[in-house]
Amino acid sequence: MGRMGPSFSRSKFSFPLILLGFLLMVVHSSPVPSPESIFLTTLRNTAIWTFIASLGITLVLIGAPTYYRIRPMQLISGWMIIGIAWMLYLDYSAPLTWLEFFVPLAIVPGILLPIVIFAYAVQFAERSMPILEEAPELNQKERDFVTSIISRNLRRSEAATSGEQINDRPGEMLSKSSSRIDRNSGGESNES
Amino acid sequence: MSPELTEIVLLLFGGIAISSFWLLINLVVTYHPYHNPAVPFFSVFISGAIAIFITAELSGNISTIEATRIALTNGGSGLLQILPFAYVVFLFFLLKASFRRRPQDPLLALLDEE
Numbered sequence: 001m002g003r004m005g006p007s008f009s010r011s012k013f014s015f016p017l018i019l020l021g022f023l024l025m026v027v028h029s030s031p032v033p034s035p036e037s038i039f040l041t042t043l044r045n046t047a048i049w050t051f052i053a054s055l056g057i058t059l060v061l062i063g064a065p066t067y068y069r070i071r072p073m074q075l076i077s078g079w080m081i082i083g084i085a086w087m088l089y090l091d092y093s094a095p096l097t098w099l100e101f102f103v104p105l106a107i108v109p110g111i112l113l114p115i116v117i118f119a120y121a122v123q124f125a126e127r128s129m130p131i132l133e134e135a136p137e138l139n140q141k142e143r144d145f146v147t148s149i150i151s152r153n154l155r156r157s158e159a160a161t162s163g164e165q166i167n168d169r170p171g172e173m174l175s176k177s178s179s180r181i182d183r184n185s186g187g188e189s190n191e192s
Numbered sequence: 193m194s195p196e197l198t199e200i201v202l203l204l205f206g207g208i209a210i211s212s213f214w215l216l217i218n219l220v221v222t223y224h225p226y227h228n229p230a231v232p233f234f235s236v237f238i239s240g241a242i243a244i245f246i247t248a249e250l251s252g253n254i255s256t257i258e259a260t261r262i263a264l265t266n267g268g269s270g271l272l273q274i275l276p277f278a279y280v281v282f283l284f285f286l287l288k289a290s291f292r293r294r295p296q297d298p299l300l301a302l303l304d305e306e
Contacts, residue, residue: 035265042269050275057286064289075290082283089276099196105277106200107270110207114239118215121232129228
């Protein structure tokens with residue numbers, strides 16, 4: 001959710017939205033009818049230990065040496081919180097018999113089946129689509145435009161290695177380049 | 193059919209129903225002009241409808257809406273109940289991440305030298 005769309009602006013809303021959705025499911029002013037009440041009971045039983053477990057997992061991920069730097073405090077406290085989450089699960093949420101423990105696994109093939117059907121359906125739909133005709137070649141104007149972009153980027157990377165500074169903003173670059181193309185239309189760009 | 197077996201079958205079809213709903217919602221909200229969703233949409237719709245129909249049959253004489261509610265509730269509850277299994281698998285990878293030693297990157301060593 002935090003990765004969807006223009007994530008720099010939209011990801012800010014992901015956590016509050018998740019929290020809002022969760023609260024709307026858990027907090028009710030009136031009694032919830034069956035069968036939704038069964039789901040709600042399961043959710044309340046699961047929420048406590050999963051919340052603590054996710055906190056521990058986050059701390060372990062921060063502390064683990066994924067990017068060459070280990071943070072022992074976060075790592076140790078994360079594993080301790082994970083241990084507490086397990087204790088909470090075993091004390092309050094764990095099923096009483098082995099049958100109760102393993103029966104929910106029946107849902108796994110149920111979840112996978114529509115995904116497999118969906119994958120085959122997408123494959124079928126993609127294969128049955130007619131192949132598009134080859135795109136026409138670039139004309140001279142378009143070639144000049146592409147060449148100018150590439151040469152400008154090459155100049156910039158060279159300037160970056162030699163320590164030079166190039167002050168052109170993207171918008172200006174585009175307008176400069178299009179005006180140059182208009183002037184040079186039909187001929188080859190000087191920058192190439 | 194024994195109650196345990198009925199529960200297993202209900203969970204299986206609950207899983208199909210919730211997964212189908214999830215895929216259908218995903219197909220609808222990600223629609224764009226270059227999308228070709230007809231075949232995936234109908235195939236997933238049929239699988240979800242079959243799951244709801246069988247749930248209705250197993251649960252006695254109930255309406256389609258009620259069967260949908262039961263199937264989705266079973267699916268949601270089942271998903272929450274298998275979280276400990278997913279948690280164990282996740283912890284295994286977390287343990288590996290916590291104790292692994294990454295080989296020294298030659299490029300990073302070059303940076304240090306500079």
